[in-house]
Each structure stands twice: as structure tokens, then as C-alpha cells.
Amino acid sequence: MHAFDVLGDPVRRRILELLADGEQTSGAVTAVIRAEFGISQPAVSQHLRVLRDNGFATVRPDGARRLYAVDDTALRQADEWLSRFRRFWTPHLAAMATEVARGKRLRRLAASDDVRSSE
Structure with missing residues (x-):
């Protein structure tokens, strides 16, 4: 998936905004996204997976919790592509x-x- 396909979704952009403020549990991300977009927990998990699989987010276990953070790899690639514009x-x-x-x-x-x- 191209970086702009990933970023084209408003839910994924909002998740990245949340993660830009610092590491977040999947539960905290889900609570905000459910309140703002009215989507289910499995749908939020799918968006987190797309971000993770495409180099926009990382995840690490912390006991029973999963902590997500921004991974700047794909963002740097998108920034590089935008540089010519x-x-x-x-x-x-x-x-x-x-x-x-x-x-x-x-x-x-x-x-x-x-x-x-x-x-």
C-alpha cells in the first residue's frame, strides 16, 4: 500500500495524530476513535494493523497491554516524495x-x- 493510500483515511490520520502526542495503549486509541468516528474496536484494530504493516506505527507489549507509537519510516518516505513539490x-x-x-x-x-x- 502506498503511503498516501494509508494517510488518505481520516481514521488512520487521527490515530497518527494521537500517537504523535506519545505512546498510547490500544485501549486509549480505541476509546478516542470510537467516540469520534463511531466505529467498533475490531475496526480500530484493523486501522492500527494497517499503520503498523505499512511503517507508520510500532507496537510493543507491556504486560497485557499493547503500546503503539509513531514509526517515522513511512512518514520520512512520504516527506521525501513531497520534497519535489x-x-x-x-x-x-x-x-x-x-x-x-x-x-x-x-x-x-x-x-x-x-x-x-x-x-
Whole structure:
């Protein structure tokens, strides 16, 4: 399965978001996913397996529990594939960052002018 086929599923993306915050038990992942997506525990387990089998997650036993974590192998491969396309959005993001910084600076200056004029 291609990395973007795996990432194309919103449930698997959400699981990765949960795992990005740190190692999680399968029960903790299942509780969140069931609440947000309304799918069964076996369905969550299948999504975890797809992530594991495709290099996006690792699992380790901890007594009776199974702890899942992000495996960055497939994410690095997807990032590498995307690298040739970054030129399309990098200048736009840089320009946006400049405008955000300019806006913050103008707001700070306006706030300090307001403070000075009220004194």
C-alpha cells in the first residue's frame, strides 16, 4: 500500500495524530476513535494493523497491554516524495509569515501608541 493510500483515511490520520502526542495503549486509541468516528474496536484494530504493516506505527507489549507509537519510516518516505513539490508552496508560506509578523508589529506599535496617548 502506498503511503498516501494509508494517510488518505481520516481514521488512520487521527490515530497518527494521537500517537504523535506519545505512546498510547490500544485501549486509549480505541476509546478516542470510537467516540469520534463511531466505529467498533475490531475496526480500530484493523486501522492500527494497517499503520503498523505499512511503517507508520510500532507496537510493543507491556504486560497485557499493547503500546503503539509513531514509526517515522513511512512518514520520512512520504516527506521525501513531497520534497519535489515544496517549491509550489514554500514561497507562499514565507510570504504569509512575513505578513503575519508585519501585522503583529503594527499591532504592538498601535498598542504602545495608545498607552502613550492615554498618559
